[in-house]
Amino acid sequence: MVEHMKWWGWGQEGVAFHHEDKPNLAPFVKRVSGIDFHAAPAQVPQLSELTVPPSQAPDALRKAFVEAVGQEHVHDDDLDRVVHAYGKSMRDLVRIRRGDFGRLPDLVVYPGTEAETEAALRVALESDAVLIPFGGGSNIVGSLEAPRDETRPVVSLDMGRMRLLLSLDETSQTARIQAGALGPDLEEQLNARGWTIGHFPDSFKHSTLGGWIATRSSGMQSDRFGDIADITRAVRVVTPHGIVATAEVPVQSAGPSVREMVLGSEGRLGIITEATVQVHRQAEQREIQAYFFPDYASGLKAMHDIAASDASPSITRVSDANETQFTLATSKKGSTLGQLLNKGVQLYASKRKGIDLSEMCLSFIGFEGSALHVRRNKSLVGEIVKKHGGFGVGAGPGKLYDQKKFDTPYIRDFILDRGAYGDVSETSSSWATLKSVHDNVVAAAGKAFAEVGVKGFVFCHLSHSYHSGACQYFTFAFQPPTDRDGLEAYDVVKGAIQQAFIDNGGTLSHHHAVGREHKRWIEDDLSAAGAKIVGSLFAGVDPGRNLNPGAVV
Numbered sequence: 001m002v003e004h005m006k007w008w009g010w011g012q013e014g015v016a017f018h019h020e021d022k023p024n025l026a027p028f029v030k031r032v033s034g035i036d037f038h039a040a041p042a043q044v045p046q047l048s049e050l051t052v053p054p055s056q057a058p059d060a061l062r063k064a065f066v067e068a069v070g071q072e073h074v075h076d077d078d079l080d081r082v083v084h085a086y087g088k089s090m091r092d093l094v095r096i097r098r099g100d101f102g103r104l105p106d107l108v109v110y111p112g113t114e115a116e117t118e119a120a121l122r123v124a125l126e127s128d129a130v131l132i133p134f135g136g137g138s139n140i141v142g143s144l145e146a147p148r149d150e151t152r153p154v155v156s157l158d159m160g161r162m163r164l165l166l167s168l169d170e171t172s173q174t175a176r177i178q179a180g181a182l183g184p185d186l187e188e189q190l191n192a193r194g195w196t197i198g199h200f201p202d203s204f205k206h207s208t209l210g211g212w213i214a215t216r217s218s219g220m221q222s223d224r225f226g227d228i229a230d231i232t233r234a235v236r237v238v239t240p241h242g243i244v245a246t247a248e249v250p251v252q253s254a255g256p257s258v259r260e261m262v263l264g265s266e267g268r269l270g271i272i273t274e275a276t277v278q279v280h281r282q283a284e285q286r287e288i289q290a291y292f293f294p295d296y297a298s299g300l301k302a303m304h305d306i307a308a309s310d311a312s313p314s315i316t317r318v319s320d321a322n323e324t325q326f327t328l329a330t331s332k333k334g335s336t337l338g339q340l341l342n343k344g345v346q347l348y349a350s351k352r353k354g355i356d357l358s359e360m361c362l363s364f365i366g367f368e369g370s371a372l373h374v375r376r377n378k379s380l381v382g383e384i385v386k387k388h389g390g391f392g393v394g395a396g397p398g399k400l401y402d403q404k405k406f407d408t409p410y411i412r413d414f415i416l417d418r419g420a421y422g423d424v425s426e427t428s429s430s431w432a433t434l435k436s437v438h439d440n441v442v443a444a445a446g447k448a449f450a451e452v453g454v455k456g457f458v459f460c461h462l463s464h465s466y467h468s469g470a471c472q473y474f475t476f477a478f479q480p481p482t483d484r485d486g487l488e489a490y491d492v493v494k495g496a497i498q499q500a501f502i503d504n505g506g507t508l509s510h511h512h513a514v515g516r517e518h519k520r521w522i523e524d525d526l527s528a529a530g531a532k533i534v535g536s537l538f539a540g541v542d543p544g545r546n547l548n549p550g551a552v553v
């Protein structure tokens, strides 16, 4: 039995965001964005109240899939088809609650082995059906939906039965893992033997290894363990030309990298059935320290210096002033985060350090490894923080942040229940451009809010540092005007933020991928000729456009 997220929202049924224990949050959000946490929530409709278009799968096709994977693994009930319609962007959540299902899959097929995956692909190709691989369904770039005008049968291929750790090579420090394994599946199996993959995206609980690879995902501890592109050493992919199996080697000089072509392919080249990934022994010690900087510019400079130093932290993160205010407003009464705001810290920051409290920026830096490594790295980072006018406030807030990080996504459903919109956009750029990207994106969002006539709020943090630059992750929220469709307003704001990335030297996405949402910027990112090469690759592998047509290019 494969469990899925709520059809209408994020995460597990019965789990939701609450603010009653965070007394400062509702007034803060109301003040900065106009969103009223106390507004009466709209009732999410029952699926039975919505009109779900019937499956158009011909009997012969259904029969062929039943032969490929078994009767109980071919589904066409409304709930299963709706769960597989979209990912989990704000656009997806709005559309699904409106009963705007797009071109729903006609069948949902669950292969249990690589051989069944091959058989399923064969059926799709022979009957000219569209096949869309499905991992956890957590993407936020529209990478799972069939074109609205697709007249061929559409099949969602859910990899959720394939979730095993197949083997662990303790000598090479690699593990072979099936692509349908969700974060907790693979981490539990690795932890049981003392190992970890070290890949923890915020969507960890509801996304899969195959999905991470197909979208070039990045996890919170990427500074130490790398992005999924670094972690993935080899892949097995069922394609129309047979099984692609890349060599299980650390590095290869054998022409353009096929492994790299599969990374970010969003199901357009085939179905990833398993991958060999780098794994690490679980760390002896792990902690996240919190620091404050006088402002975002000094925080960015400190992150830059850390990246250029001998220090190797697992997490480097600094919030801008708006995000810092938001984070502090989420603190529970009497909690460690709340204590950050205590008089002593405020007095120390303003009187002793001369910091303007409204500009102050919160930073989390993670350390992981042997006790000696952690001690030495904390000391190196401490010196850099000090050089940039920052100061440390201990490990308590970091512990809380670590415990709560997977709960944050539930807030989008909470505000949507109250008619408000919120989402995220992220980009990477060089150290030289980070600050101007930030400032111009914030300005572009402000202009877009004004254009649609809303107050709106945007904030950002830097995460994932590299030798030459870093990722910046923007969150925006607003209460749509009453005289305009909320999704239209969303498009204006989201589009302005994305365009500002491109105009200021950023990429269309650091780790959320392209899907259909970001496709219009692909030529800006890759150049027209580069996008053509990617299109030619897809066309060469899948001339019939049977594999997730329309994603990426």
Ligand code: FAD
Binding pocket: 010, 087, 088, 089, 132, 133, 134, 135, 136, 137, 138, 139, 140, 143, 144, 159, 179, 180, 200, 201, 202, 203, 206, 207, 208, 209, 210, 211, 212, 213, 214, 215, 216, 217, 218, 219, 220, 265, 266, 267, 268, 270, 271, 272, 273, 409, 511, 512, 513, 548, 551
């Ligand atoms: P899906 O959404 O099911 O699919 C995504 C794409 O991959 C589709 O094109 C699909 O066809 C393809 N695909 C899936 N499995 C396979 C396979 N086996 N073979 C071939 N193609 C396949 N992303 C991050 O990187 N870091 C984050 O911190 C992060 N946080 C998020 C937080 C929230 C609240 C949300 C909603 C999303 C977040 N994401 C994040 C985005 C998302 O979780 C990632 O894109 C994730 O990698 C998608 O994995 P999935 O298994 O859910 O894939």
